[in-house]
Structures are given as structure tokens and as C-alpha cells.
Amino acid sequence: MTEQYAVEDKQFCCHGCQTVYQVLSENKLCSYYNYNVHPGATRSRIDKRFDYLNEPSIVSELIDYKDDRVTIVTFYIPHIHCSSCLWLLEQLNRINPAIHYCRVDFLKKQLNIRFDHQKLSLQQLVELLYDIGYEPLISLQDIIKKQNSAVKDNLVSKIAVAGFCFGNVMLLSFPEYFGITSYEHSFKYFFGILNVLICIPVVLYSGWGYFVSAWQNLRNRVLNIDFPLALGIAVLFIRSVTEVLTRSGAGFADTLCGLVFFLLVGKFVQKKTYHHISFERDYRSFFPVAVHILDNGMEKPIPLSQLHIHHRMVIRHNEIIPADAILLKGNALVDFSFVTGEAVPVSKTLGEIIYAGGRQTGEAIELEVVKPVSQSYLTQLWNNEAFIRKQDNRMQTFNEKVSKYFTIVLLLIAFSSLFFWLPTDYKRGFAAFTAVLIVACPCALALSTPFTMSAALSVFDRNLFYLKNTAVVEQLASIDTIVFDKTGTITTGDNSCVKIEASLTEGQKQLVYSVCINSIHPLCRMIYHYLGGIERLPVSKYSEIPGKGILATVDKHQLRIGSSKLVLGYPEEKAAYSTNVHLLIDEVYQGYFAFEHHYREGMDKISALEPSLNLHLLSGDQDHERLELVKFFKDPTRLHFNQSPQDKLEFIESLQGSGYKVMMIGDGLNDSGALKQSDLGVAITDNVNNFSPGSDAILDGRSFNKLPAFLRFSKDTVKIIHFSFLISLTYNLIGLSYAVTGNLSPLIAAILMPVSTVTIISFTSIATHLAAKQRKLL
């Protein structure tokens, strides 16, 4: 790897980067290198694997729009990360004039391209992107996602209308509150009519969603908070219209508009979108769209859906094996990090079954499919009912629980005040009835949860813990059991530090390096990576005994590298805390290489959470780390090894069956079932832009040690919600004391509503901030 890549006076790390420079310089796009120090990705691999983009059936699913001249397509390009990326990708038309237009959406990491498909095929376009270092991620779910994204709500427009009306109605109501002299009475009527007219779009457009939702919930026999809200809006509107038309009062137009406006803002705050994170990924989002098969000796691409048993597929370097298959030809060195989190590639021998989800590294291999894509060891997990069932088993939020009782009590008070006044003064009765519904309209209650939760969400966000939505915070607070996956979750991705427990001379190191580089065993690979680029000596004799080690002769020295049984002749004592590879040179024992498992920082803090939380471990591996893990999981019966993806799912289910609220923390596709089944699935990843399985929350590995603080903070936020509920109840009681007498003036309603809203918003944001400070999260 010491070859030099240079053009003119410029040095490059690989042939790929050199090509990028040549393409750019030919087209006078060298400013790319001026904006940032290291733009783009290293391009040290070159292969062509986009032939499938010639298949019309695949193309038609990928593109957004096509007519006889132009095609519009949107690619997701994970590598977009700096202004150089943006600049280059928007100058593609200078590299190829067939590209008419390209626009980057930086946060979504998307590139929208309009091009002339008569001069440039989709395949050529993707290859161009690949050649300049921006390979688009084309996956199956991409296609599906596009079809689902058609539904769009217009919350922002609704807020705009409500805000517009709120502002105008406020201004028009001021004269009424400040007093209108008797000779200006004609204005009073005019303002009233105008207010009512302005309210109409607020009720019929902005607030309409509350009526729909309340009606749907009533039909399902559920009383949620939307019912009293819809009732409040309706009563406010009807009473305002009657008061203005009968000239008996000024109406509550400003309260109505303010109510709807604040409610919608609360809704808006609650909806936090992470453009760069997807919580809904499953195997389809990283499986390829197409695969190459051998048909009568000819390679041809077919869509994954047409892949059947007995097809012979060709998998190249860095491609994913999409179905369980038998290895027929080539050296398979498969990286299962997507599936298990294990970063070290596994070598497979001819005739062995390779499970779907592995990524081949090295040369091209040929495999025969033994199971269709949807039935393979990994993907059949998605046939489990946990993935089909809608998520209604999740916990009820505090808001949902309270609003049921709130509504009943509210209706009781309203009707009793109506019947109290009805015999004596029916006008006063109706006034009291409507006033109760107006004043007790749970605006502050409806706002307390969204504002607390969105403040909490941004605290989590700052600490690299990304939650899918605000309800997850409450779920987090009620967790009493945590289940961990092992590899990649509590051990870090590139685990195992190598330590030499031997004093080797440079010459001896060279011998070991020359032997190990011949082997594809993971431990050997780690040894030669550790020893680094030493000159390689020719090996005269070499034999590898699977599962034991290597016997070799290099430069007239005999080497034995491997297990203690092979090297020393007796098995290792069980107590060892690390995996050891022993070394014997010319019959002299030199010592060993120790591979220590590296656990994530903060594991000890998490084990301190017991006994208030139950901790469990689920691992797909053998139990050779049992002794080390007992340190963290005090009860040895809570360590479960040799768990298949299905076992993991069932284990979570059985815990839930005994009444536990389970949080699952995992990182690979093999945890997907357990993540989905659990009450709160957290995917842990070392780079949020990388693949992570579908979950409720994504945790950056760097923040793993903050997990106990996250749990405590979530409990704090729930307390804050409870307290703000009390505050809003107090305001309701004050309002009700006026309302039941039937003497509610529009001024009091107009003051009470914004004041209570502002109190709640400021209380929740300040309290959340303080709680986060206390837990050292800010």
C-alpha cells in the first residue's frame, strides 16, 4: 500500500481520490478543495455495481417524475456533510451538461436532480455521483417511504390563520375593554360583527381538527382532551354569535382565537422532526434494490423481489447478502455488523450457509439462494405479529388518563349550574352553563404536556439522545426493567484492545506479522493491524488448524501462534479475563497477545441502578464473557447467551407478561424484534447517520454513561407535568367561581386564558431547565 498517487504537485491517498481531482480539474471545479480541508469521502475502492439501474422496472420505482425529455429524481446521499459537498453537488451540470438542475437539501441529505434521460441514463448519473465520492443510498424502503410520504398536514398554515385572526380580533376588542362612549355605540356593533366574521375561519379551518378528533374518539367511546376543547371552541363561537347578533354583549371572539392559536402552537412545538434520523428502519432500508444473478453463465441484475431459491447470485466487495445462501465460490469474509454489531468480519468456508444481512468484504463470491428474502433467518422476524400489530399496547400518557376524569367533572359542574339557575332565571342558567365550558376549557392542561416534553426533548437532543416523539419521555419515566444486548451495545463496535504480554524484538515482530497476514482469522487480522506496516517476509511452510492456531516457518524460524492447547500443550485456566493468543518461536515460549473486551464507559454507573431497576443481558454469543459480565449484572441468572433474534423477542414478551415495563437497548438488526416488542426500544449507535434498526429512540454511544441521568430526568419531567396540571386546575377554579354565578365577563375570560397559558409555558420551560441542570444534562 505504499504506492504514490500524485498529479502535478498534489498527493492523493488513493487512485479514487486522484480520479475525483482529475474529473474536477478538467471541469474547472477546483474551488471544491478551497472551502474545506478534507471534503468528500476517501475513494480507495473502485468497482462498478450499478448495472441494475438499467432495469426499467427498478428505474421507474426510483424516479419522481418522467416525461419524454426530462427525468426528476431525488437521491438520499448520506455523505453530504459540509459546504463543499453542497457546492459540488449543485455544480453537476458543469461536469455533465445533460443535468439541468440540481438542488441539495442539506438537513435531509437529499439531492434533487433534473436531467435529460436521452443523453444521460440513471445508471450513468449514479456512477457520476459515485465517481465524485457521493454514492447515493438506494434501498428498498426508500421506494416505500416515498409512497407513504404523500400525507402532509398543514399545521403551519392553520397556525398562520389562527395567529392572523387572533391579532386582528385583539385589536378590534380593545375599544370594548377600554370603554366606548355612548356616541360611539355604532362602532361597538361594527367591531362585534367583524370579530364574528374573523372567527369563522378559525373555527372552520384552524380548529376543525379538534371537532374531527373529538367525534372520532366519541365513536370509539374514548373521552380524550380533544372533547372538552372542541366543546369549548363550539360554545365560545355560538355564544359570541348570539351575543353579537342580539346586541347583548361583546362576545368571546378574542378568547376563541387565542385558544385555538395557543393550542396549535402547542401541537407544533410537540412535533419535533429530526431530518437526518429515521426511526422506522428495518431490513428493507439497507438491503439492496437488486442483486446480480448468474443465468446460463451470464450475469444479470434482477430486482430483489424476483430472487428465488436456487438462483446463483454474485456478491461483490461491500455488497450485502440479501438472502440465506450457500457459499459456492470465492473467499467469503462477511461483516455482520448490521446484524449483530460485531465489527470483525467472519470468514466462511465453501458449502457453509451464510445468513442474510452480512456484507461481503474482499473478492466477489458466488452463492446459491436457499431461502427467499422474506423467509431468511433474519428477515422472518418481520413476519412476527409485533411488527404487524399497531402500537396500542403502549402506555397511556398522563394527559390521556387525566382528561377522561376532567371531562366528566367539567360536564357535571356545567350541568349542575344550569339546573341550579334554570328554575329561577333560565337566561342566567344558560349563561352559567356556557361560561363554565368556556372558562374550564383545558387550554393550559393541553399545553402543559407539549411544552414540558418539547423542552425535555431538546435537553435529550443536546445530550445526543434522540427520541421519536414526546410520548417517549413518559414511557422512559415508567421503565422498571432494562434489557441490554451485548455486542455493539455494551461492548463498543471496534472492541478488544490488543495487548502484548511478551517482549518481542523488531525481528520477531516481523516474523509474527508475516505469518498473521496470511490468515483471515479475526484475531490474526487484529494482530497484524496492531503490529502495523512492517515489511513482509516470505513464509516457507504454513498450516492453519481451524479453531486452534497456525504452524509456520518463516526465515528458518518455526512459529506456533494460537490457543494455549496448541502452543503450550495444555488448556488455559478458565479464570482468564481476556482471550489470549500464545506465541512460540523456535520452541521458546515468548508470551501472548491478550484481547481484552472493551465495555462502554459508564457500565458501572448503570449496574449501580440495581435494585431499583432490573437489568438483563441478552446475547447472541457464546458465554465466554460470562465471568466479566457478572460484575455488571449481579444476578448470574439474568445473563442469557445464545439467543436468536426470535428468542430475544420472546424473552421481552415474557417479561412484559409478568408485568414489567421493559426498555430494550440494542444496536443490530437481530435486536429489531426485541426493540419493537419492548415498551421502549432504544437503538444505540456510534454514528447517528449510520444504519440503526427501527426503534423509539436513538442513543449516541458517547452518551451511554448518561443513561441513569436520562432516566431520572424523565421522571422529573413527569413530575413537572403533574405540577403544571395543578397550576392549570387552580386557574380553572378561579374562573369557575365566576362562571357558576353566570357573571363571566368577556374581559375576565380574555385575561384568564392568556395569563394561564403564559404561566404554564414559562413554568414548564424553567422547571425543565432546572431539572436538567440538576441532573447535569445542561
Next chain:
Amino acid sequence: MSIIYFLIGCSLLLAICFLAAFFWAQRTGQNEDLHTPSMRILLDDEDENDAEK
């Protein structure tokens, strides 16, 4: 004081114009990507002479 009727009419009309402008921006997707334009503006237009070198 009947000029108030006219003034209020004018102010409402003006406000509705702004609301309509906002709706138009929303519908044509101008608010969809609020981040990228802020980066785009910092990139210099290339000087043609410079590029010819």
C-alpha cells in the same frame, strides 16, 4: 369618525395580502428547506477569469 370604517377595512385588506403571501410561500415549498440557503449564500460565484487559468 366614520373614517374608522375605511381605515379598518384597509388594514384588514393589507393583512390579508400578507397572509396570502405566506400561503403562497408555504404552498410553493419555500419553507421546506430553511437550512441549505443559508449555506449556499456563503459560497462565492466563481470568477470566470480565475477558472480559465
